[in-house]
Amino acid sequence: MKKNRSLWMVKLNTASIALIPAAVAINYIGKLFAETLKLPLWLDSIGTIFAGILGGPILGALSGLINNVIYGLTVSPASAVYGIASIAIGVASGLLAYYGMVGKLWKVIIFGVIVAFVSSIVSVPLNYIYYGGQTGNVWGDAAFAFLNAHHVNIILSSFIDNISVDAPDKIVSSIVAFAVFSVLPKRLITLFDNSQETTTLD
Amino acid sequence: MQNISLYVNKKSFVHDVDFLTKLIYIFVFIAIPIISGSVIIGLLAILISLILHTCAGVLKKLIPIVALSLFVLLSVIIVQAAFIPGYHIVFFSLGPVHFYQEGLIHASLIIVRFLDILLVSSLTVLTTRPSDIVETLQRKGLSHRMGYVINSIFQIIPQMVSSMKTISDAQRSRGMETEGNLFVRVKAFLPLIGPVVISSLVGTRERAMALEARAFSADAKRTYFHEEMKYRYKTPVRIILLLLLVVSIIWRVL
Amino acid sequence: MSKVVVNNLKYRYPLTENLAINGLTFEIEQGELIGIIGRNGAGKSTLCAALTGLVPHFFKGAYGGSVHIDGINVKESKLSYISREVGIVFQNPFTQMTGAKETVKEELAFGLENLGVPKLEMLRRIEDALNLLEIDHLRDKNPLELSGGQMQRVAIASILVMHPGLLVLDEPTSQLDPQGTAEVFRAIKKLSNQGMTIIMVEHKIEEIAEYADRVMFLDNGKIVAFDTPTNVFSMNHLEEHGLRPPVFTRVCKGLGIRDLSGLYPVTLSEAVNEVQKFNESD
Numbered sequence: 001m002k003k004n005r006s007l008w009m010v011k012l013n014t015a016s017i018a019l020i021p022a023a024v025a026i027n028y029i030g031k032l033f034a035e036t037l038k039l040p041l042w043l044d045s046i047g048t049i050f051a052g053i054l055g056g057p058i059l060g061a062l063s064g065l066i067n068n069v070i071y072g073l074t075v076s077p078a079s080a081v082y083g084i085a086s087i088a089i090g091v092a093s094g095l096l097a098y099y100g101m102v103g104k105l106w107k108v109i110i111f112g113v114i115v116a117f118v119s120s121i122v123s124v125p126l127n128y129i130y131y132g133g134q135t136g137n138v139w140g141d142a143a144f145a146f147l148n149a150h151h152v153n154i155i156l157s158s159f160i161d162n163i164s165v166d167a168p169d170k171i172v173s174s175i176v177a178f179a180v181f182s183v184l185p186k187r188l189i190t191l192f193d194n195s196q197e198t199t200t201l202d
Numbered sequence: 203m204q205n206i207s208l209y210v211n212k213k214s215f216v217h218d219v220d221f222l223t224k225l226i227y228i229f230v231f232i233a234i235p236i237i238s239g240s241v242i243i244g245l246l247a248i249l250i251s252l253i254l255h256t257c258a259g260v261l262k263k264l265i266p267i268v269a270l271s272l273f274v275l276l277s278v279i280i281v282q283a284a285f286i287p288g289y290h291i292v293f294f295s296l297g298p299v300h301f302y303q304e305g306l307i308h309a310s311l312i313i314v315r316f317l318d319i320l321l322v323s324s325l326t327v328l329t330t331r332p333s334d335i336v337e338t339l340q341r342k343g344l345s346h347r348m349g350y351v352i353n354s355i356f357q358i359i360p361q362m363v364s365s366m367k368t369i370s371d372a373q374r375s376r377g378m379e380t381e382g383n384l385f386v387r388v389k390a391f392l393p394l395i396g397p398v399v400i401s402s403l404v405g406t407r408e409r410a411m412a413l414e415a416r417a418f419s420a421d422a423k424r425t426y427f428h429e430e431m432k433y434r435y436k437t438p439v440r441i442i443l444l445l446l447l448v449v450s451i452i453w454r455v456l
Numbered sequence: 457m458s459k460v461v462v463n464n465l466k467y468r469y470p471l472t473e474n475l476a477i478n479g480l481t482f483e484i485e486q487g488e489l490i491g492i493i494g495r496n497g498a499g500k501s502t503l504c505a506a507l508t509g510l511v512p513h514f515f516k517g518a519y520g521g522s523v524h525i526d527g528i529n530v531k532e533s534k535l536s537y538i539s540r541e542v543g544i545v546f547q548n549p550f551t552q553m554t555g556a557k558e559t560v561k562e563e564l565a566f567g568l569e570n571l572g573v574p575k576l577e578m579l580r581r582i583e584d585a586l587n588l589l590e591i592d593h594l595r596d597k598n599p600l601e602l603s604g605g606q607m608q609r610v611a612i613a614s615i616l617v618m619h620p621g622l623l624v625l626d627e628p629t630s631q632l633d634p635q636g637t638a639e640v641f642r643a644i645k646k647l648s649n650q651g652m653t654i655i656m657v658e659h660k661i662e663e664i665a666e667y668a669d670r671v672m673f674l675d676n677g678k679i680v681a682f683d684t685p686t687n688v689f690s691m692n693h694l695e696e697h698g699l700r701p702p703v704f705t706r707v708c709k710g711l712g713i714r715d716l717s718g719l720y721p722v723t724l725s726e727a728v729n730e731v732q733k734f735n736e737s738d
Contacts, residue, residue: 416567
């Protein structure tokens with residue numbers, strides 16, 4: 001990542017806009033893949049993470065938001081509200097990539113853990129409103145029940161419920177997103193850099 | 203082409219209602235039960251939404267959407283009724299596990315609120331064409347670039363899925379392993395996904411150029427190929443909905 | 457004034473060392489059909505991008521010299537403004553469909569909606585383009601479900617509705633089957649006959665020889681030759697620049713058949729003509 005690119009460039013160029021549908025489609029395909037193979041992961045945010053890495057926090061946030069709008073229109077209307085968590089995933093990915101959490105495997109794993117952490121923080125209030133704090137995942141909810149029964153604070157239980165499912169998922173998703181990023185031609189990557197300027201020859 | 207949206211293309215008085223009025227309906231029907239704090243009002247809102255689903259002929263499509271949430275709702279009942287400390291009145295027991303009455307009441311509150319949110323949002327999504335939603339929002343100020351993104355996804359995803367199918371059929375005919383342990387299966391699927399993902403990303407460059415050639419970045423005042431959808435009863439329906447909201451607030455305050 | 461005036465144009469892509477285009481200077485007149493030829497990496501697509509403003513506005517990079525279309529300086533103008541003056545069609549018909557429209561007629565309307573063209577004017581332009589490209593019967597079809605040749609004609613039509621004065625085609629038939637190629641060439645010929653100024657990159661050299669008024673031969677980002685097809689393909693040492701002249705030219709060169717001014721035929725009909733003269737002179 002070049003340090004001099006502007007982080008919060010709001011006016012996105014057309015290449016970045018055209019990347020959003022691809023990012024959402026990658027989320028969709030990842031999810032399909034996980035379901036087809038019955039993996040114990042969701043893999044439905046690879047594209048959002050990728051968009052954050054490639055285009056920064058704003059593009060990541062937009063990809064996450066639109067991903068859940070589409071999810072609401074195609075699968076589960078009520079879940080569109082989880083778009084807030086997807087936005088957080090996109091923003092976190094953009095910031096982490098910008099601040100250099102890239103390149104080495106251990107860095108990417110930390111990247112995944114932080115993304116999971118951020119998305120869990122945002123998901124907890126939503127889980128609370130919707131389901132009284134649960135996620136619907138067997139292992140996560142078992143942890144929730146166990147902690148609750150042992151008088152652990154409900155917010156902390158809900159957070160642990162969420163992150164115990166999220167962390168492995170986001171680590172694998174981040175590794176995949178970086179793998180894709182590393183095989184893309186560099187000339188393609190510069191197109192998504194909104195701070196590129198034309199220089200003059202002569 | 204395969205259609206991924208939940209929209210059911212039918213004719214009914216629910217379909218005729220414009221998207222903004224439906225948004226007001228969503229807001230009002232979620233807000234009233236929460237404001238009133240009453241399970242009965244919540245159940246009433248669910249009942250009305252169910253009747254509207256039936257009138258629109260979309261009840262069948264609602265079933266899979268609700269089914270998707272069955273597991274988490276079951277989990278809510280078990281955890282809330284049996285594992286939250288501090289409850290005393292045992293409602294019933296399954297072996298060593300006691301289900302408490304207070305927990306069950308709390309669980310039913312959660313479930314009614316959840317079903318209410320699910321049903322009102324489903325009704326809107328099932329009876330409004332996605333491109334109409336986008337166009338309505340664009341006329342209200344959504345950037346046309348975002349509108350483009352949403353519309354295009356409905357075509358790009360089926361396109362990608364179908365090219366994945368083509369590749370996977372070819373792989374299978376060459377004897378690719380899709381059975382076996384997890385590692386074998388994951389290894390088998392990577393060659394399917396890799397090319398589709400990479401080519402879709404490389405394709406964004408050309409698509410972006412093609413969009414520029416079609417004045418995508420123009421900041422002129424847009425015009426629309428489609429006439430704006432007009433709903434005849436939009437004003438009375440909106441007034442009734444907002445009146446309901448006002449009444450519920452007054453009822454609560456008094 | 458000429459339609460297109462290019463003066464000492466130089467361009468380098470970001471993250472690259474070599475100039476993709478290195479000092480091009482030329483002019484093109486209203487109504488000409490120009491064929492651009494040359495091997496891969498010669499700078500053909502970059503030139504197309506420079507004529508439409510994608511270089512430098514889309515690609516950024518380093519830019520020198522100038523391109524004027526109808527007196528408009530491309531570097532100083534916004535892309536959306538240039539898109540009214542210059543239309544461009546690319547290789548891949550699929551990525552040129554917006555993917556956001558469900559019918560061909562809506563697809564054609566996309567650019568016009570962006571430009572804010574009034575509804576009635578929009579309908580009129582769409583009808584004209586549907587007729588011109590002979591895709592009227594496809595108007596209610598989903599653009600993504602068409603054949604390659606049909607899709608490419610929709611791509612051309614959706615540019616033409618914007619009424620550009622110059623049409624740039626970057627290898628418009630390279631991903632099409634023979635039937636699709638024939639459909640597209642017929643459309644291009646029709647447009648040219650109506651007086652449209654067209655610049656076309658094309659590897660199918662026989663077609664260039666047949667249709668182009670002039671041929672620009674690029675290599676290494678520079679112009680090797682810019683002249684009539686006959687003059688360009690009659691040059692010696694073309695192969696050194698990675699160019700195979702049309703088959704008729706090669707045959708006649710091999711046989712030593714040339715016209716009175718010493719030039720070789722480039723199309724089938726010219727070749728037949730010269731061969732007949734050659735036989736008669738025996």
